[in-house]
Amino acid sequence: MLGRLLRIVRCWKGGHRWDDWRKPVPGSCLERRRCGSCRREEERERHGFGPWDYPAEDLCDCFRACDRCGLRERQIRHTFGGFQFESPEGCCKVAECTRCGQRRTRNVHMWDIGGSGPRTCVRCGVTKGERDSSEEDA
Numbered sequence: 001m002l003g004r005l006l007r008i009v010r011c012w013k014g015g016h017r018w019d020d021w022r023k024p025v026p027g028s029c030l031e032r033r034r035c036g037s038c039r040r041e042e043e044r045e046r047h048g049f050g051p052w053d054y055p056a057e058d059l060c061d062c063f064r065a066c067d068r069c070g071l072r073e074r075q076i077r078h079t080f081g082g083f084q085f086e087s088p089e090g091c092c093k094v095a096e097c098t099r100c101g102q103r104r105t106r107n108v109h110m111w112d113i114g115g116s117g118p119r120t121c122v123r124c125g126v127t128k129g130e131r132d133s134s135e136e137d138a
């Protein structure tokens with residue numbers, strides 16, 4: 001009696017004694033397991049997705065399907081190359097998707113470190129710091 005009580009207290013604290021995951025429905029990706037102490041059940045889905053497939057040559061829309069239950073997932077998956085500086089003086093780096101051409105940009109400044117006060121970028125000359133609070137954050 002006491003042992004059973006202790007087991008249930010352990011379950012209350014989240015320490016369930018789960019059996020192995022089982023697949024109760026053939027051809028489905030549903031899995032279920034049960035706690036040997038309090039009989040609580042848990043369910044999850046574990047799909048066996050194949051590789052992503054791009055149906056259109058120059059689009060990044062892609063699909064994959066589960067081998068077992070046939071569930072399909074859709075995702076936009078771009079293939080970005082590395083970020084490169086857009087121009088020699090600027091600090092804007094651009095990466096382009098090799099499939100659809102979509103661009104991503106980010107600013108990568110080269111701050112002149114040394115001393116306190118505002119920092120200046122040695123590439124584009126933008127300044128960032130606390131001395132002049134009216135300055136726009138670059």
Ligand SMILES: [Zn+2]
Nearest residue numbers: 011016035038
């Ligand atoms: Zn339990």
Ligand SMILES: [Zn+2]
Nearest residue numbers: 029047066069
């Ligand atoms: Zn599935």
Ligand SMILES: [Zn+2]
Nearest residue numbers: 060078097100
């Ligand atoms: Zn793309």
Ligand SMILES: [Zn+2]
Nearest residue numbers: 091109121124
């Ligand atoms: Zn800069």
